[in-house]
Amino acid sequence: DTGVSQNPRHKITKRxxxxxxxxxxxxxxxxxxxxxxxxxxxxxxLTYFQNEAQLEKSRLLSDRFSAExxxxxxxTLEIQRTEQGDSAMYLCASSLRWRDGNTIYFGEGSWLTVV
Amino acid sequence: xxxxxxxPPDLILxxxxxxxxxxxxxxxxxxxxxFHQNPWGQLINLFYIPSGTKQNGRxxxxxxxTERYSLLYISSSQTTDSGVYFxxxxxxxxxxxxxxxxxxxxxxxxx
Numbered sequence: 573d574t575g576v577s578q579n580p581r582h583k584i585t586k587r588x589x590x591x592x593x594x595x596x597x598x599x600x601x602x603x604x605x606x607x608x609x610x611x612x613x614x615x616x617x618l619t620y621f622q623n624e625a626q627l628e629k630s631r632l633l634s635d636r637f638s639a640e641x642x643x644x645x646x647x648t649l650e651i652q653r654t655e656q657g658d659s660a661m662y663l664c665a666s667s668l669r670w671r672d673g674n675t676i677y678f679g680e681g682s683w684l685t686v687v
Numbered sequence: 688x689x690x691x692x693x694x695p696p697d698l699i700l701x702x703x704x705x706x707x708x709x710x711x712x713x714x715x716x717x718x719x720x721x722f723h724q725n726p727w728g729q730l731i732n733l734f735y736i737p738s739g740t741k742q743n744g745r746x747x748x749x750x751x752x753t754e755r756y757s758l759l760y761i762s763s764s765q766t767t768d769s770g771v772y773f774x775x776x777x778x779x780x781x782x783x784x785x786x787x788x789x790x791x792x793x794x795x796x797x798x
Contacts, residue, residue, distance in 0.1 A: 605784055614773050614788030615730070628785055661728060667784055674718060676784040678730040 574598070576679035578664050584685045585654055592650045593682045597666030604647050605676065606639055607663040608632070615663055621647060622669070654686045689714045691789035693774055698794045700764050708759040708792045710774030718777035718784065719750055721759050724791070725770045733759070733772075764796045 577596040585591050597604045603622050607615040618637070619629045623644035633639075636654075641647040651658055661681040667674060690713040700706055712719075721733040734741050734748040736757065741748055745764075750757040761768055771793050775786035 603784065607786075614775070614791055615786075617785045617787070620785060630785075663730065665730075665784070674784065675732050675735045676720065676786070677732060678722075681728050683728075 576664055576666050576677055578662075578679040578682050580682060581680065582683045582685075584687060587656060587686055588653055590650060590652045591654060591684060592648055593662050593664075593684075595647045595649070595664030595679060596645075597647070597664070598668075598677060601666035601668045601677075602644070603667045603669055604641055605665040605667075606647070606649050607665065607678075609661045609663060609681070610659075618649075651684075654684075656686045659684055659686045689716070689776060689778055689787050691774060691776055691787055693772075693789035693792050695792060696790065698792055700794065700796050702764060702766060702796055702798050704764050704796075705760070705762045706764060706794070708761070708772050708774075708794075710757040710759070710789055712755050712757075712774075712776050714755070714778055716752065716755075716776040716778055718779075718786070719757055720775050720784075720786065721748055721757070722773045722775065723768075723770050724773060730773070761794075764794075766796045766798055769794055769796050 605620040606618040609615040621641040636652045639649045663681045665678040667676045692711045719737045736748045736750045738752045745762045747760045771791040775788045
């Protein structure tokens with residue numbers, strides 16, 4: 573299996589611009605997650621999909637954030653009108669329900685810096 | 688929501704030493720996982736262990752669900768063990784991974 577792939581790995585953007593991150597999960601995994609991690613903290617759950625359905629959204633996911641998973645394959649996370657507080661690492665992860673002990677596998681993350 | 692506390696927050700070891708990391712959680716859980724985050728930010732899953740004991744090489748973990756804690760044991764530590772160790776839990780019973788992470792234990796292993 574190839575692992576969870578995320579791109580871009582690093583993004584520097586000006587405040588107010590829109591950014592989009594892409595995640596390609598492990599191919600057989602039907603669940604895909606987005607988390608956010610700021611420096612010195614543990615990751616925080618944002619949202620998850622089972623196949624193409626978005627099943628849960630954290631209240632951390634403001635209206636400026638939108639995630640999609642068309643056709644249940646890759647996913648995109650878009651942040652509109654970025655703010656400095658959006659600077660963080662955005663982590664994508666995937667799992668296969670009831671397989672492998674429900675283990676979740678993370679990608680290497682996409683670092684966002686808003687200047 | 689559930690609270691997850693990890694201790695110690697920081698740990699410095701000499702190569703070859705053993706250590707125990709602790710994770711306390713405030714409610715019943717259906718999912719508990721331990722992760723290692725390396726200095727480049729990659730999160731690696733170490734154990735899925737909502738209860739019981741598991742071992743993988745020099746690492747082992749025990750979760751006592753009734754007492755709401757989990758322990759991660761590292762034996763014969765190596766410099767490559769350095770990084771941050773996170774415990775994460777989920778209270779949902781839908782096999783999801785809406786994990787709540789603890790604050791982590793930052794481990795440095797010196798040669």
